[in-house]
Amino acid sequence: MNKQEKRTVILGASTNPMRYAYLAAEMFAERKIPFIPVGIKKGKVFGEEILDLREKPSIDNVHTITLYLGPTNQKEWYNYIISLQPKRIIFNPGTENQELMDLARSNNIETCRACNLVLLSTGQF
Template sequence: MKRTVIIGSNTKTTSYAFLAATRLKNNGHEFFPVGISEGKVLGKKILNIHDMPVIEDVDTVTLYINPTRQVEWYDYILSLKPKRIIFNPGTENQELKNKAEAQGIICEEACTLVMLSVGNF
């Protein structure tokens, strides 16, 4: 089970972040929805990113916010001390990747949904 923080979570059931939460749950992974939206994702309250919620023992951060919006959250994302960051399509960010890799964090430009589908998450 990989504790996964989903940054960019929202309540729209058709969003990729919501679909990722669904697949993570179905595959037995614990997920933490983090975003600016209020509400719940599969019964879990969306944690407000502005509060910079502390989440311990994070394996993976999967990003669903574009690179421009990521900038103000670099310190927060890195403070989670994940083992890896997944940059989903449209979230690729060389600056954040460099900062993360300098701290020993594995960075993957991949699709969380595909990774879960083919069993290499």
């Protein structure tokens, strides 16, 4: 699978350079992997407008969702996450949530407990 086919939603995107979601966006941009930042704060990250999570934006052809929302903030978005029909969801450190993992698997979505930054750095993404 080439990079263009791994279209990724960064759920919990941020314009704050100190946040891991920002670093992930930077790494996607550097590697020319298409990404769609989705969060609750407005702004742009590496040329991409952050879509408002509260509006549950429709996004087609999602390969991966990489989570940067803690488990307590995920529940209200379960249906939205599943509706994007990703091939996989990456649960970054601190976002692990067995309930969402089970829901994803029951919808034929692969789940992965991993650090997106490590996956990108080591060519495993």
